[in-house]
Amino acid sequence: MAKHARKATNRTTDKETGDRARFFRFVRTMPVLNSVDPLPLPRRRSNAQLQLGRSGRRLVAPPRLLDYRTRTARLWIGAHVSTSRRLLLSPPHMSGREEVLVSEAFASNWIAPIGPFVSRFEEQLAALCGIPHVAALSSGTAALHLALRLCGIGPGDEVWSATMTFIGGVAPILYEGAIPVFLGVKRDTMLLDLDVLEEQLAQAQQPPKAVITTDLYGLVPDIDRLVALKRRYGFVWISDSAESVGSYCGGRHAGHGADFVILSFNGNKIITTSGGGALVSHDGEAIERARFLSTQAREPGAHYEHRTFGYNYRLSNISAAIGVGQLEVLAERVAARRRIHDHYRMLLSAVPGISFTPEAPDVLANRWLTTIEIAPDTGFDREKARHALEAAQIESRPVWKPMHRQPLFATARYHGDDAADLAFTFGLCLPSGSAMTHEDVERVAAVITALA
Numbered sequence: 140m141a142k143h144a145r146k147a148t149n150r151t152t153d154k155e156t157g158d159r160a161r162f163f164r165f166v167r168t169m170p171v172l173n174s175v176d177p178l179p180l181p182r183r184r185s186n187a188q189l190q191l192g193r194s195g196r197r198l199v200a201p202p203r204l205l206d207y208r209t210r211t212a213r214l215w216i217g218a219h220v221s222t223s224r225r226l227l228l229s230p231p232h233m234s235g236r237e238e239v240l241v242s243e244a245f246a247s248n249w250i251a252p253i254g255p256f257v258s259r260f261e262e263q264l265a266a267l268c269g270i271p272h273v274a275a276l277s278s279g280t281a282a283l284h285l286a287l288r289l290c291g292i293g294p295g296d297e298v299w300s301a302t303m304t305f306i307g308g309v310a311p312i313l314y315e316g317a318i319p320v321f322l323g324v325k326r327d328t329m330l331l332d333l334d335v336l337e338e339q340l341a342q343a344q345q346p347p348k349a350v351i352t353t354d355l356y357g358l359v360p361d362i363d364r365l366v367a368l369k370r371r372y373g374f375v376w377i378s379d380s381a382e383s384v385g386s387y388c389g390g391r392h393a394g395h396g397a398d399f400v401i402l403s404f405n406g407n408k409i410i411t412t413s414g415g416g417a418l419v420s421h422d423g424e425a426i427e428r429a430r431f432l433s434t435q436a437r438e439p440g441a442h443y444e445h446r447t448f449g450y451n452y453r454l455s456n457i458s459a460a461i462g463v464g465q466l467e468v469l470a471e472r473v474a475a476r477r478r479i480h481d482h483y484r485m486l487l488s489a490v491p492g493i494s495f496t497p498e499a500p501d502v503l504a505n506r507w508l509t510t511i512e513i514a515p516d517t518g519f520d521r522e523k524a525r526h527a528l529e530a531a532q533i534e535s536r537p538v539w540k541p542m543h544r545q546p547l548f549a550t551a552r553y554h555g556d557d558a559a560d561l562a563f564t565f566g567l568c569l570p571s572g573s574a575m576t577h578e579d580v581e582r583v584a585a586v587i588t589a590l591a
């Protein structure tokens with residue numbers, strides 16, 4: 140699958156030329172735009188102002204082309220903005236089958252946190268991940284909480300985590316009274332820096348009980364290296380794959396070598412159950428225990444007997460029916476997000492100072508969200524771009540703020556350099572929903588191009 144998709148990406152030259160021509164042709168054919176130029180042309184940029192991309196390659200467009208693109212983009216915006224519908228970052232994308240399956244669930248009256256769709260969803264997720272045991276849960280956060288509880292994490296235990304993540308990917312550490320320690324990320328991918336992890340493991344008097352890696356924006360870290368580190372140092376590896384459903388590394392699904400994998404089906408994810416998540420593991424007993432804890436830890440028997448406390452964390456049969464429908468189109472959704480990512484690259488690659496996150500050669504990322512970085516001295520910054528997009532009815536968002544910079548974690552330990560700070564300062568998430576059309580992507584790209 141990975142090979143196939145990469146081939147398609149590399150064959151974009153003709154298509155790119157066609158798309159670009161179509162973009163400009165569209166604007167030229169609009170009569171109102173040929174007669175007026177509503178915005179002044181941008182200043183030419185001197186060589187000194189041109190930026191180096193992350194790869195060291197110069198991100199340079201010939202000044203004439205850049206001016207033309209910028210002018211075209213401004214005309215495009217002038218014509219479209221006031222009448223355009225709002226573009227969201229990552230709205231749900233239903234296929235239509237979900238409604239049929241939900242009706243089926245209604246007809247059978249399994250309106251409960253158990254039922255045939257829950258079991259079916261779990262089996263299908265196991266097949267997707269290539270990992271045999273799955274508990275379908277109410278959220279990814281719940282899945283992480285259960286993983287920590289199953290590891291026996293308690294007050295005073297250290298849990299190490301990548302600093303760039305969403306709060307749901309670390310808050311459960313606090314639920315258990317454990318101590319979060321944050322680690323730096325790679326400058327280009329924003330994924331946990333495995334050199335920092337290895338260095339810290341080598342220096343620690345005692346390794347942490349658990350390490351959480353985060354598959355940021357659908358990218359996947361080096362699975363083999365993480366497996367080797369976990370074997371050598373004896374920690375539990377929890378892969379927060381909330382954002383990487385449908386991503387692969389070396390032909391294996393995201394999180395494959397981890398002790399526990401967290402999935403999220405929140406409304407903004409690549410596939411959704413409106414709200415939901417899953418805990419995935421090779422350890423069947425652990426997943427059985429997760430099911431027990433997620434249904435209030437009720438001991439077997441007619442009356443309610445409790446030796447420990449649990450949670451109300453199970454996924455409902457109705458939500459699972461939506462999930463079964465969404466899994467049918469996961470491959471299409473991944474292909475669509477990757478197409479959108481490639482289209483952004485093609486339209487914005489000539490804008491000086493804009494760069495994208497790379498994909499390792501053996502990784503097939505689902506490109507859940509396309510993120511760009513806007514280098515300093517580009518003439519506009521992340522906030523200017525965000526406000527311009529907002530004015531054009533387009534939602535965008537800064538990349539995750541590093542956890543060690545959150546007031547909540549002001550006293551937490553951090554090991555790493557300033558890569559996360561820089562990524563946060565310059566990084567912006569662009570609308571990436573799989574239902575976006577070619578024109579939608581062009582609309583976003585036009586707003587950014589106009590700032591150059």
Ligand SMILES: Cc1ncc(COP(=O)(O)O)c(C=O)c1O
Pocket residue numbers: 277278279280281304305306307308353354379381382402403404405415416
């Ligand atoms: C990286 C990461 N971890 C954890 C979560 C939590 O998942 P949920 O919203 O399903 O609780 C999310 C997303 O929502 C996430 O993006």
